[in-house]
Amino acid sequence: MPFSLVSAWNKRRRSKSHESFDQWTYKPLEYWQLNDRSSRFRRSNCSLVFTFKEMEEATVSFNEKNLIGKGGFGRVYKGTLRNGEVVAIKKMDLPPSKQADGEREFRVEVDLLSRLNHPNLVTLIGYCADGKPRFLVYEFMSRGNLQDALNGSNNVTLEWPVRLRVALGAARGLAYLHSTSAIGVPIVHRDFKSTNILLSECFEAKISDFGLAKLMQEDGDDDVYATRRMLGTFGYFDPEYALTGKLTLQSDVYAFGVVLLELLTGRRALDLNQGPTEQNVILQVKNMLHDRKKLRRVIDPEMCRSLYTTESIAPFAELASRCVRIESDARPTMAECVRELQLMLYACLKE
Ligand SMILES: Nc1ncnc2c1ncn2[C@@H]1O[C@H](COP(=O)(O)OP(=O)(O)O)[C@@H](O)[C@H]1O
Numbered sequence: 042m043p044f045s046l047v048s049a050w051n052k053r054r055r056s057k058s059h060e061s062f063d064q065w066t067y068k069p070l071e072y073w074q075l076n077d078r079s080s081r082f083r084r085s086n087c088s089l090v091f092t093f094k095e096m097e098e099a100t101v102s103f104n105e106k107n108l109i110g111k112g113g114f115g116r117v118y119k120g121t122l123r124n125g126e127v128v129a130i131k132k133m134d135l136p137p138s139k140q141a142d143g144e145r146e147f148r149v150e151v152d153l154l155s156r157l158n159h160p161n162l163v164t165l166i167g168y169c170a171d172g173k174p175r176f177l178v179y180e181f182m183s184r185g186n187l188q189d190a191l192n193g194s195n196n197v198t199l200e201w202p203v204r205l206r207v208a209l210g211a212a213r214g215l216a217y218l219h220s221t222s223a224i225g226v227p228i229v230h231r232d233f234k235s236t237n238i239l240l241s242e243c244f245e246a247k248i249s250d251f252g253l254a255k256l257m258q259e260d261g262d263d264d265v266y267a268t269r270r271m272l273g274t275f276g277y278f279d280p281e282y283a284l285t286g287k288l289t290l291q292s293d294v295y296a297f298g299v300v301l302l303e304l305l306t307g308r309r310a311l312d313l314n315q316g317p318t319e320q321n322v323i324l325q326v327k328n329m330l331h332d333r334k335k336l337r338r339v340i341d342p343e344m345c346r347s348l349y350t351t352e353s354i355a356p357f358a359e360l361a362s363r364c365v366r367i368e369s370d371a372r373p374t375m376a377e378c379v380r381e382l383q384l385m386l387y388a389c390l391k392e
C-alpha cells in the first residue's frame with residue numbers, strides 16, 4: 042500500500058479510536074430480523090456446544106505437538122473429538138486489552154458460521170464457552186492455509202490447474218456470502234486473505250475466519266456501510282475503504298484480487314523482508330499484467346512450465362488487475378469473477 046494510504050489509514054484510526062463501538066456489541070439472531078428467512082437457511086446440523094474438559098481431552102491438554110497454527114485470535118490445535126472426528130480447535134488467547142474484541146469476534150463467528158452452509162466455507166462444528174476460555178471447533182483442513190501452501194510448506198508445489206481451482210473455489214465462497222442466498226442479506230467478509238483460505242486433502246478451497254464479517258444494511262444504501270473502525274489486514278486493504286471508511290462488498294473483491302496475484306506470482310501480499318519497492322505485490326506487478334512478455338517475468342517460477350501457457354494465464358492476470366482497481370465501481374462483482382474463472386478452468390482442462 043502506498044505510504045500516503047497507510048498514513049491516511051493510521052490517521053483515521055487515531056482520530057476514530059475514541060468513538061463508541063456499539064455496532065459491535067453482541068446482538069442475538071433476532072436482532073438481524075431474519076425471522077422466517079433465518080430458519081429457512083439455517084443449517085440442518087447446528088453447532089455443537091463443548092465443555093472445557095472435552096477441549097482438553099481432544100488436544101491432549103493443548104499439547105504443543107498438536108499446535109498447527111497461531112493467528113490474531115490465538116492458537117490453533119489439531120484435535121480428536123470423543124466420536125473420533127479429527128478437528129481444528131482455535132483457542133482464544135488474547136491480552137486483557139484485546140479480550141473484548143476477541144469476544145465480539147467469537148460471537149460473530151458462531152452466530153454467522155452456524156447459519157452458513159456452502160462447500161467453499163469452512164464448517165464450524167461447534168464451540169466452547171465453558172467459563173472464561175473460548176474455543177471454536179472447525180472441520181480439519183489437512184493442507185493448511187493457502188499462503189503456506191504457496192510457500193511450499195508441504196513440499197508440494199501448487200500447479201496452475203490447482204491454483205485455478207483454488208481461485209474458483211474461493212470466488213464461489215465469496216460470491217455466496219455476497220449474495221442474499223446465504224442468510225437473506227449480503228455479508229462482507231472483511232478479512233479475506235491467503236491465510237484465511239484453507240485447503241482440504243484434495244486442495245479444495247474453503248474460506249475461514251468470519252469474526253470481522255459484517256451484514257450489510259438492507260435499508261437505505263443497500264451495499265455500503267460506513268464503518269467507524271478500520272478492520273482487516275495490511276496488504277489486502279481496499280484503498281477506497283481506507284480513505285473513506287465506506288465498506289462495500291467490493292472491498293472483498295479487492296482482497297480477492299490480491300489473492301489472485303499471490304496465486305499468479307507465488308509472492309506474499311506484503312513481504313516486509315523485501316526492499317521498499319518490492320514489499321507490496323500489487324505495486325510490484327500491476328504494470329506488468331497486460332503485457333505478455335512482462336507477464337512471463339512475474340509468473341511463479343515454481344510452477345511446471347508444461348502445465349500452463351502464458352496465453353492461458355493472461356485472462357487470469359487481467360481479472361486480478363481489474364479486481365485491484367482503486368475505484369470500487371470499476372471492479373467486477375464476485376459473481377462475475379466466478380463466471381470468468383469457470384471459463385478459464387474449462388479452457389485449461391481442455392488443453
Ligand atoms: N480448520 C483448520 N484446519 C487446519 N488448519 C487450520 C484451521 N484453521 C486454522 N488453521 C491453521 O491455523 C493458522 C492460524 O489460524 P488463524 O487463527 O485463523 O490465523 P490467521 O488467519 O491469521 O493465519 C491458519 O493460518 C491455518 O494454517
Ligand SMILES: [Mg+2]
Pocket residue numbers: 112236237249250
Ligand atoms: Mg485465519
